[in-house]
Amino acid sequence: CNPAVPSPHGSGGVLPEDPAGSAAGSTAGCGRAKGLSFLARRKEEDCSCAKSSSGISPTLSLKACTLAGMASKTTSTIMPKRIAHVPSLQSTSLQRPVIPTEFGAKVPTNIRQRYLNLFIDECLKFCSSSQEAFDKALSEEKVAYERSTSRNIYLNVAVNTLKKLRSLVPNSPTKTSNKKVVSHEAVLGGKLAAKTSFTLNRSGSLRAEDLTGAALYRRLKEYLMSEEQLKENGYPMPHPEKPGRAVLFTAEEKKTTDSSCRICCRCGTEYMVSASGTCIRKEECVHHWGRLRKQRVPGGWETHYSCCSGAVGSPGCQVAKQHVHDGRKESLDGFVKTFEKLPTTDGYPGIYALDCEMCYTKQGLELTRVTVINSDLKVVYDTFVKPDTKVVDYNTRFSGVTEEDLENTSITLRDVQAVLLNMFSADTILIGHSLESDLFALKLIHGTVVDTAIVFPHRLGLPYKRALRTLMADYLKRIIQDNVEGHDSSEDARACMELMVWKIKEDAKVKR
Structure with a gap:
């Protein structure tokens, strides 16, 4: 077996050993690389024993193998094409309901939408259809919104509603553990804590007896x-x-110059009464029973009544039979x-x-x-x-x-x-x-x-x-x-x- 590899160009010479020759051989075309790969594999298979006995230089064999490895790595391979994810029909069949945007609402729309989505996720676990889950979640969110007069109250009602829906999920997993419960004090004290005389007390913790009676x-x-x-x-x-x-320091005692004239504490109307306190003229008291609340609107703030969201100065939403007044801080005897x-x-x-x-x-x-x-x-x-x-x-x-x-x-x-x-x-x-x-x-x-x-x-x-x-x-x-x-x-x-x-x-x- 002759270790000399014939030149692909027909020169009949061996491969050169200088780096320039190696570089020239390595930059040959694709056809030359395939030929070298084939000859190198035959050389490795048939002449492994001749390398040690024929006296051929080990450097020549190493270079031949190196060229063969480089040529084999230049062969092209076909990579599979990536396939994009296609959404299933189940997720696109029904669109989830959306809370309509309302400026100046007592609860921001994004908060309502977030809890509506949570309600839907829980209702989907036990409802027979997606539409049924949507309807139930919408009704639960509507009840929570109507019961609330502010953002904080809505958050609390929504959390309680979410807990209620989670309890309706059949076969809901419950965390059970057979591990022995160990107190924090036992962990700090170690295994000998129960047998030794020292105790561990937190200086800032309050026991139940600290919040009763004289304590x-x-x-x-x-x-x-x-x-x-x-x-x-x-x-x-x-x-x-x-x-x-009694004496009141925040306001002067009312002068009793005209006890027959009073001001209604609900609508602010001035009205007349008799000596016994009966209204002389019967007239209805139209008023707002709610308090004034400030609400953020685009461009600033607006003040509305909490009862009907009416603006300041708007007609009252409640009608009473007659005017009334407070009178507690005017009668300071007894x-x-x-x-x-x-x-x-x-x-x-x-x-x-x-x-x-x-x-x-x-x-x-x-x-x-x-x-x-x-x-x-x-x-x-x-x-x-x-x-x-x-x-x-x-x-x-x-x-x-x-x-x-x-x-x-x-x-x-x-x-x-x-x-x-x-x-x-x-x-x-x-x-x-x-x-x-x-x-x-x-x-x-x-x-x-x-x-x-x-x-x-x-x-x-x-x-x-x-x-x-x-x-x-x-x-x-x-x-x-x-x-x-x-x-x-x-x-x-x-x-x-x-x-x-x-x-x-x-x-x-x-x-x-």
């Missing part, structure tokens, strides 16, 4: 309103010279003040949350219901109250009190004051939301107060205050005051107590 009382004292705050927020204060009379009592054995004067409901009478707003709960969220006093004068509007939309509720009631304001003076002392902590309004209705003077409207202030400061239902939605993720029949005083009082317990826990985390 809760001590923590709530940090949130008590000062005397300056009581005056600034319009709380009734004792008159320095006239016992049984007030009682909580008094000092001997301390109990445990040094715990008590913690209560209270809320009152009122209706319009000839003399203004008067008490119709009062509810008091203790720190364990249990109702300790709840009663309807008969107003002193004739009722002209039961204010059921907000009070929840109807004519039937007061029909057989004989409890008067004086009876309620006697019960509360026996239940409270001057050191008892009373919790409420804008509690000055309730104290005016009760004609009660009390200075040991925790007001959730002050603990959770409005970002714009006074006189703006955040609504109780907004605080519950933002911090405790719960919807309250959602009954079309009016507020429930026990629900509102319980909400105030729960907010303060939550606040204490959160502040304890910061202090750790």
Whole structure:
């Protein structure tokens, strides 16, 4: 076997060993490369033994093999073409519904669309058809939107709706684990933690017993309103010279020059009354029962009523039989003040949350219901109250009190004051939301107060205050005051107590 490879050009010589010759051979055409590849493979197969015995230079063999490998790699191969993904007919058969864009809406359209898509994803898991899933998701989103008066409330309602839909999915996977539950303290302490004498206590954590009784009382004292705050927020204060009379520091007492002329607190109309408080001329009160809310619109902000989205100055959306006025801060006589009592054995004067409901009478707003709960969220006093004068509007939309509720009631304001003076002392902590309004209705003077409207202030400061239902939605993720029949005083009082317990826990985390 001759190791010399014939030249493809017919020269009969061997391959040159200089680099220039190698370069020339490597740059030959495709036909030459195929010939070299064939000859090199024959050389490797038939003459492997001759390389060592014939005395041919190893360098020549290496170059021949190298050229053969380079030639083999220059052969062309056919690559398969890439095929683009084609969507299935199932995903393109039905278009998902889209929330129409509405400028200045109470909930942004993109947020509504996001939750609608989540509702659809869950409904597709248990509905028989895509159209059925779309219809159910649309109805659920519509209910959530109609129940909400703001963006935050919508988010909470939507989250609860999403949880409800997920619970309807059949055979939903539940995470089960047979692993033994180990506490964080056990992990820190190690295997010998149970056998040794040391313990691990977190300085900032609160146990259940730290938020009851005297322990809760001590923590709530940090949130008590000062005397300056009581005056600034319009709380009734004792008159320095006239016992049984209150004084108000935020507004001057109304001059009694013309007691027959009043201004309606709902529509702002001036109207005349007789000496007994009866309207001289019967006329309807057309008003907006909602509050003014600012809404962002293209180019700026607009102010609308929350009840009907009407602009400022638009005709009212509610019609009442006659005009009414507040009158609570004008009649400052008949007030009682909580008094000092001997301390109990445990040094715990008590913690209560209270809320009152009122209706319009000839003399203004008067008490119709009062509810008091203790720190364990249990109702300790709840009663309807008969107003002193004739009722002209039961204010059921907000009070929840109807004519039937007061029909057989004989409890008067004086009876309620006697019960509360026996239940409270001057050191008892009373919790409420804008509690000055309730104290005016009760004609009660009390200075040991925790007001959730002050603990959770409005970002714009006074006189703006955040609504109780907004605080519950933002911090405790719960919807309250959602009954079309009016507020429930026990629900509102319980909400105030729960907010303060939550606040204490959160502040304890910061202090750790």
